[in-house]
Amino acid sequence: MAREFQNFKKKEARTLADFGDLRTPPHNLEAEQSILGSLMLEKDAVIKVADLLKVGDFYKDIHNTIYETMxxxxxxxxxxDVLSISNKLDEKKELERIGGSSYLASLVGSVPSASHIVHYAKVVQKKALLRRLILAASEIIEAGFREGDDVEKILDEAKNISNRISCQFVQFWNLPSTELMNFTATETSFAVSRLDLLILITFWLVCKNQTF
Structure with missing residues (x-):
């Protein structure tokens, strides 16, 4: 688990700010807190969400740390429980960083029961999906502005990014392709909702800036 989290941070260390976009990425902190609180209320609720959520899907970094520890x-x-998780985090020198035992206790108090944990997990899952789509789109757009690169090289890079992101969603979460389109208008205005469009964006940028 620790290695998985480290690999995630290495692969997705870039943020929208790295591309000059200062907007806040899609997230739902209340849903994240409800998931963690539910897991402390009902240990076996892990079974319901382990296949839905991976370490790194939480927007708030300390929530990823807590989930990984769980x-x-x-x-x-x-x-x-609060004591066991606190002790484990203390061993890892992470307890103070996540806000201490008091923050863990507040998570437990944030939900009355674990009955809605799957709903919360799907909310967090969708937000993580949107963030990855946004980052993928930003990478492709950035590549399109590299005027010195060969067109074929840029298109290959765009295809690789598109394939990487689509395979990740299908294999890791088993989402049907139609579900990728079921986002609200607000969400789709902030994220590219079709991976094919990423290639077209790149091609347009390249054609605009490249001399043939």
């Missing part, structure tokens, strides 16, 4: 404790057949 998965580690679950694998070790340890309880997922």
């Amino acid at each position: 998965l580690e404790l679950y694998e070790q057949r340890e309880p997922l």
Whole structure:
């Protein structure tokens, strides 16, 4: 689990700010808190969300750390209560960074039961999907502005980014392709909703800036 989280941070360390976009990416902190609180209320609720959410899907970094720690404790057949999680985080020198035991306790108090955890997980999952789409689109647009690069090279890079992101969603979350389109107008105005469009954007930018 620790290695998985480290790999995630290496691969997705870039943010919208790196591309000059200062807008806040899609996220839902209340849903993230509700998931973590639900897991402390009902340990076996992990089974309901483990296949939906991966370490790195949470927008708030400390929530990824807490979730990763919960998965580690679950694998070790340890309880997922405030004390156990606090001790584990303390061992990892992460307890103070996440806000201490008091923050964990506040998560438990944020939900009355774990009955809606799957709903919360799908909300967080969708927001993570949107953030990755936005980053993929930004990478492709950035590539399109590299006037010195060969057109074929840029298009290949765009295709690789598109394939990487689409394969990730299909393989990791088993989302049907139609579900990628079921976002609200507000969300789709902030994220490219069709991966094919990313290639067209790149091609337009290249044609605009490239001399043939």
